[in-house]
Amino acid sequence: MWITSRQTYRPTIGFGGICLNCPRCNAPVQEGASFCASCGASLGPPPDHTSPPGRKRSGGKVLVAALAVLIVAFVAVAAIGSVLQNNGVDSGTNAPSGDDDSGVPKGATSDRIDDIVLSGSGDAVTERFELKSSVAIFHMTYEGDSNFIVWLLTSAGERVDLLSNEIGSYSGSTLIGVSGSVIGASEGEHYLEIKSSGPWEVLVEQPIVSSATPVPLTLTGRGDDVPEPFQISDGPVRFDISHQGSSNFIVSLYDSEGHYIDMLANEIGSYSGSATVSTGGGIFATTPGVHYLDVKADGDWSIEISKM
Incomplete structure (x- = not known):
């Protein structure tokens, strides 16, 4: 009598490879047979044992994951290099520009402290300004008909020198040595006391010259x-x-x-x-x-x- 219901046969593993047995009578059957020759039972297709049970991993997905890891590593290395460069660490890829921190090209024979510009009209006492060691050159202009008198004073109010004592409009320059000696000024804060009847301007230049x-x-x-x-x-x-x-x-x-x-x-x-x-x-x-x-x-x- 034929059995119409399909049953799955199970293989057994032996020394010669995979041996097939009928799930009903356990009789050996030929690989690929549809029915058992002993009892006539219907045999289902053999299961796939080429991979272990569980979810298979796609080869394409593995490749994408590997590329993602490489991209993340590259971005991390680039970020670390940028931080080191911004912190002043020379990675060896940037050659020196030839200029120092002040912007003056190397080999220049002179430099200067930032100029100080003071201006006003009439009698005035200026704000304080800093004199550095070396020389200070005062460039002065004045438009008026009366006296133009300019005194240089220390921060303590002591008079250092008379920079100008003219009548009428004036344009000229004078030098003050900032050496701390008897003649001249010392380093530190100073201010100007000005007597005038019109607008005036004083530019303080402090050059640093190594050759001339x-x-x-x-x-x-x-x-x-x-x-x-x-x-x-x-x-x-x-x-x-x-x-x-x-x-x-x-x-x-x-x-x-x-x-x-x-x-x-x-x-x-x-x-x-x-x-x-x-x-x-x-x-x-x-x-x-x-x-x-x-x-x-x-x-x-x-x-x-x-x-x-």
């Missing part, structure tokens, strides 16, 4: 001025000076650190003469290096500087 045009050279100008710095080498230096005017004519020599060296001229009216300065050091002598002239005049002047 060497002598010989000739400097010319008109009125109160601080001409360009110059370089003195070993040996005595000669100054040939002339002035065309009717008022005071004073020429003072300073070194780059703001030390007062000597007064080269102090006359009233027109003048023509010479002076010399030694570079051997000591009183009224200097040392090789950068120097400045502070000129007080009311007319045209000329200063020829040469080595002796």
Whole structure:
């Protein structure tokens, strides 16, 4: 008698591989047979034993997961490199720009502290400002018919120097050595006391110069001025000076650190003469290096500087 219901047969594992048995009578059956030859039972398709039971993992999904891990790792490395670079750590990929932190190209011979600009109208006491060691050059302009008087004072209210004492409109410059010596100012806070009848402006320049045009050279100008710095080498230096005017004519020599060296001229009216300065050091002598002239005049002047 034929059995119409389909039953699944179960394989058994032996030394020769997979052996098939009828699920009803347990008789051996030929692999791929539809019915048992012994009892006639219907045999179902054999189960797939090529993979262990459970959920199969897709090969495509494994590849996508691996790519995702690589992307995350790359982003993490890039982020760490950016943080190190922002914290000033040089990774070796960026060469030096050739400039220092102040923005001045390497090899430059001069630098400067930020200029200070003070302005107003009439009598005034300015806000405080800081003077650094070296020299301070005060560039002053004034529009008015009356006195223009400018005093430099320390933060304690002590008068340091009279920067200007003119009548009527004025434009000129003067130098103050900031060296802490008897003549000049010391580092620290200062302010200006100004007497005027009109608008005025004071620009404070504090250059830091390591080298300048060497002598010989000739400097010319008109009125109160601080001409360009110059370089003195070993040996005595000669100054040939002339002035065309009717008022005071004073020429003072300073070194780059703001030390007062000597007064080269102090006359009233027109003048023509010479002076010399030694570079051997000591009183009224200097040392090789950068120097400045502070000129007080009311007319045209000329200063020829040469080595002796």
